Amino acid sequence: MTRALPDPGDIVRTGVVGCGLMGLGVVELFARAGLDVVAAVRTPEAVERSRDRLGESLGRSARRGKISDEEVSACLDRVRFTTDLFDLADRQFVIECVPEDRAAKTELLGELDGIVKDPDAVLASNTSSLSITGMARSTDRPGHLVGVHFFSPVPAIPLVELIPSLHTDPAVVERTARFLTGPLGKEVIRSADRTGFVVNTLLVPYLLSAVRMVESGFATAEVIDQGMQRGCGHPVGPLRLVDLIGMDVVSSVADALYEEFKEPLYAPPPLLNRMVEAGWLGKKSGRGFYTYAQGRP
Incomplete structure (x- = not known):
């Protein structure tokens, strides 16, 4: 029997940049929560590879009885893979999950700042150690950037670290916390913006x-x-x-x-x-x- 999805609240259009181990886990998490997902990768080959890996992961969950076959199909229908960052323009929540490289993450967040049109959109970094305050300098809306550190495997591990920078608007922090605990069903701990945060x-x-x-x-x-x-x-x-x-x-x-x-x-x-x-x-x-x-x- 298909389970009822939680109320997604005011965030329903999500974006993920990077579909490595962590990024694809976030894509699956969002899709299983009933959210609309656009996932950006570098190449057309990565589009096919990511779609196949997502299907394999969802299929394993179905074989273990965690979700139904109908839910697998519904999740896949909620995800669109792309090589064009401009496909993220209408997103309400965008998280980068590219490798842990300060320069690459900072440059990417600056690009996303110019692409995502919603003035209330949340930009998030899934960094496991880097300064959110430092990366916020690349954007014209540093108050809307927050650190959201998931743990692998993302769909299974309940904990998420939420890290505001010195610039982050408290309302953005609270909105992100509601998003993480509501439709995503995660437990949130908050950390000051210092390298490594709490867990690492x-x-x-x-x-x-x-x-x-x-x-x-x-x-x-x-x-x-x-x-x-x-x-x-x-x-x-x-x-x-x-x-x-x-x-x-x-x-x-x-x-x-x-x-x-x-x-x-x-x-x-x-x-x-x-x-x-x-x-x-x-x-x-x-x-x-x-x-x-x-x-x-």
Whole structure:
């Protein structure tokens, strides 16, 4: 039986830029909430690839009994993929989910500021570490830019970090919070605009410590993960988590934290940097601290 969708409130037309792991998860989240979605990618090949991956993800949810086959079709009908940013002109909420690169995100938000026509539209960044205040300088409406940090997998993880900049209008913060908790059904924690926000400021030093243990030969990835899972009750060990997040993402967040605070515990270990250079990015590349066959270690 098809479930009733929540009241979407005043935001019904959404846009997502970037359809990597995080971006496509946000697209699926919006579609399953009954929202109209325009998803912008770089190339026509990425359009086809993203549409196929979305269908596969929704299909897995249907096979697990989380949604019906009718809902899968309805979700796909709600999403339009495009290579033209100007297709986002009528959106009420647009979130960028491009890789964690300050210059790229800042440039993109400046472009979106000139494209999105609704003067009340919310522009959001899904950054996991970068300054919202710094990126807001690229727009003519810094009061409407806010950080919205989802966690992967986006449809499954209930938490979202909401980060206003020094410029963000309090009314925009409240409107975004209602959007996240209402139709999207998320739990929201608010963070000050400082690198790493709440979760990554605590999480990343822990992950880097685990990498250093492997690097020094003190313990293997398997031993470290078993220790934290069986000894501390963590659902997944730190090295498996690094693989799931991606070496490149962990390294980028660590770089941003170290740049801001200059604390040695935030500096990415050489082993992490070498693995990024080798293209061993974790589960998404098939090799990290573990090797993966069909997504399984």
